Amino acid sequence: MRLGLVMWKELCHRRGSVVSGLVAITLGIAVIVGIRSVTRASEHAVAVKLDSLGANVLVLPQGASVDDYHTADIDAPTFPEEYVERMVSSALLGVENLSPKLTRRVRIGAVPVVLTGILPDHEVASKPTWQLAGLEPAATAHACLGDLGPNADERLRRKPVEQLAPDECLVGEEAAARLGVAKGDTLTVAGRALKVSRLLPATGTVDDDRVFMHLHEMQDLLGVGRQLSAIEVMGCCSAIGDGLLSKLRNVLPDTRVVGIAQIVSTQVETNRLMDRLSWGILLIVLLVGGLSIGNFMWANVSQRRREIGILRMIGAPRASIFGLFLLKAVVLGAVGGLLGYGLGTLAVVGFGPAVLGLEVRALPGWVGLAVLLATAVAVLGSLLPAWLAARFDPSANMQEV
Amino acid sequence: MAAEPVLEARGLSKQYRRGDVAVDALRGVDLVVPEGAFVTVTGPSGSGKTTLLLTLAGLLKPSAGTVRFRGAALDGQSDALWARFRRRHLGFVMQSFSLVPYLSARENVMLPLALLGRARREQYERAEALLARVGLEHRALHLPRELSAGQQQRVAIARALANAPALLLADEPTGNLDPALAGEVLELLAGVNAESGTAILMVTHSPQAAAAGTHRVHLDEGRAGARPEGAPATAGSLRSRG
Structure with a gap:
């Protein structure tokens, strides 16, 4: 005993x-x-919701407004593409994905559309709905997964668009209807023939009325050099609450950093x-x-x-x-x-x-x-x-x- | 040269304070318990019998005096050393049996051996042998409440013997028993003393119980008094210095 x-x-x-x-x-x-x-x-629920919203931070040129980004006027201000590298090298916590974009209003035939240049390997499928179009995804880790632990959700796995050849384009649902194109058709943009590789499902955002092509192809095509209209940022919700926006402003002082504050701050x-x-x-x-x-x-x-x-x-x-x-x-x-x-x-x-x-x-x-x-x-x-x-x-x- | 007594107290005093009043429970008591002796200490209630026992065991600190065990001084040593002394050399039998209520008879007997860190098998076998010695081998798994008063006191005696003590201290061991059971318990104690040579120091207010001892001494108001009439001569002694 x-x-x-x-x-x-x-x-x-x-x-x-x-x-x-x-x-x-x-x-x-x-x-x-x-x-x-x-x-x-x-x-976890907030992260999933934010994920479904797509980018939650916009980096715009100084003096530009969100409307400028959406309307994509020909003379809308731009900033250098090397800002992306600057952001990446700053290793800010909570910056999950950067999606550089150039947007310009163009005419395809007689139809005015907003053409958006994207880097396929950076572009988030926002946009999880884009994956429904059959774009091949390759999973990358979500910046918030470490916080979420066992609550990690498959929906939070980022799936960049990997397949977008220089001579291809993606067309949003509304734009496709207005242009009357289907998958496999060819669009001529500024004299360049682009094959419609996918029609994107409706997302309920401005993306529905856009045509997407490779960023560098678009920059060359429009002769704007390595310039961007915006960088869409997927920020981890808790990081945004912890002042990610002001940290981004410090890294890129001559830009305008805009958060979807009402959504993020309330939930955070x-x-x-x-x-x-x-x-x-x-x-x-x-x-x-x-x-x-x-x-x-x-x-x-x-x-x-x-x-x-x-x-x-x-x-x-x-x-x-x-x-x-x-x-x-x-x-x-x-x-x-x-x-x-x-x-x-x-x-x-x-x-x-x-x-x-x-x-x-x-x-x-x-x-x-x-x-x-x-x-x-x-x-x-x-x-x-x-x-x-x-x-x-x-x-x-x-x-x- | 005579062998050292198993226990020897000199000038043992214990004073309590009850409010502003000082109460002398022991007043300079000398006591010698020879090896193998069965010493009974008699005295009326409040004469200091239990205080004497507790003081000799280190459970009470004396106000004055010394206690020696086989010649080695015990007084002034730390609580941990007193505990080790009790663990190794003393056994206790109390009037109220003092068994742990949620342990079986066997487990109660094993308890002192557990404190000594003995192997479980040794604890078990020793407990079984001692329960057989007190005639309770068939009650090994019974809880104290399932045993009669006499049986509980026999379990207590078995527990007191578990560590093969040099001295067994008994405080009114027959106080809660009817005369027949009291006789059985006294017979058992006398048998243990005779067979194993374990010295016993038993305090009692009962002349009949006191008669079981080989040596008799009397305590009154904390002082050693005259031996009761008819008591046998003692080889041990208890006397007051006062």
């Missing part, structure tokens, strides 16, 4: 009080795990609120959980005065008594942590879709963290009662009997 068995038998003997001691720590951990799971799910702020809330609750739970376990342990010490006296009488040193109570705290903490993780996860996974409208997934990495946290809280809360138990005068109890 080991003293650990004595502790275990004592726990089994006092099941009622053990259960009440476990409840506090289990509920505390359940709340923490639940909130963290919901926060992660919310971040919501996530931040959740995040702060969860850490705030964590602090409260640590405090309340520690006090609860301390209270339970103190009650346990009082209940066990007679047994402590017996153990001391037959030669148990104070260190063993102290160790016994701490061991009990470790067991209660570990069990409470496991139960709390299970309860919190089941609650949010089970009720998340119905109550929160969120698909919440379990966070397996939090099992160990929950156990560690609960154990640490239980041990901290038990230090004083365990110390007092070890200092308990056994003779006082033995003279009572």
Whole structure:
């Protein structure tokens, strides 16, 4: 027999009080795990939504407006293409993908259209809907995936357009209707014949009324040199909240950096609120959980005065008594942590879709963290009662009997 | 040259404070327990018997005096060394049995051996042998509440013997038992003393229980008093310096 068995038998003997001691720590951990799971799910949902929106930051020439970018006037200002390299070399965190563009209003036959030059290997399929057109994707990592962990979604895998030959073009749905072209047809732009390699499905954006061709081909064709109208940036939502726009302005001071602020900031702020809330609750739970376990342990010490006296009488040193109570705290903490993780996860996974409208997934990495946290809280809360138990005068109890 | 006594106390005093009042539980008591002796200490309630036992075991710190175990001074040593002394050399039998309520009879007997870090097999075999010695081998798996008072006290005696102590301290071991059971327990203690040579120091207020000892001494108001009439001569002694 080991003293650990004595502790275990004592726990089994006092099941009622053990259960009440476990409840506090289990509920505390359940709340923490639940909130963290919901926060992660919310971040994930925001990331998915932002992804479906396409670029969320526009880098425009100084003095240009978003309207200029959309209307693509012939005299709309431009900036050098080497700005892309400058942004890449700045290694800003949260800049996931850069999509340089040149836009110009041209006539194809008698039909005015906006021609947009893109770099296929940079172009995001915004635009996930572009993939429906059969463009061959090659997955690249999303900048936010590291944050999202197990909630990573296949939809967040960036799929650049790899196939766009110099003599090919992609045509948006509305533009195709206006031009009356189909896949395989040929369009003549500024005297250059371009084969329609794909018709793009409707995206509900200005892209629907555009014709896309290779950027460098377009620059050569229009004789504008290596100039761009804009760089579309896919910024990680949390990075935007952390001031990505101002960092971009520092890297490219002579440009105008515009974020889809209303969309991003609201959702990022919501996530931040959740995040702060969860850490705030964590602090409260640590405090309340520690006090609860301390209270339970103190009650346990009082209940066990007679047994402590017996153990001391037959030669148990104070260190063993102290160790016994701490061991009990470790067991209660570990069990409470496991139960709390299970309860919190089941609650949010089970009720998340119905109550929160969120698909919440379990966070397996939090099992160990929950156990560690609960154990640490239980041990901290038990230090004083365990110390007092070890200092308990056994003779006082033995003279009572 | 005579062998060192197993336990020797000199000038042992213990003073409590109850509010503003100082209470002298022991007043300069001398005590010698020879190897293999069965010493009984009698005295009325409040005479300091239990205080004497607890002080000799290091569970109470004396106000004055010295305690020696086989010639080695124990007084002034740390709590950890007192605990080691009790673990290795003392056994206890208390009036209220003092068994751990959620451990079986066998586990209660194994407990002192667990504290000594003995192998589980050795603990088990020793506990089985001791339970057989006290006639409770068939009750090994029973919890204390499932045992009669007499059986609980026999388990307590088995536990007290688990570490093969040099000295068994017994505090009113028959105090909660009817006369028949008390007789059985006294017979058991006397048998242990005779067979294994374990010295016993038993405090009791019962003249019948005191008669079981080979040496009898009397304590009254913290002082050693005259031996009760008819008591046998003692090789051990208990006397007051006051």
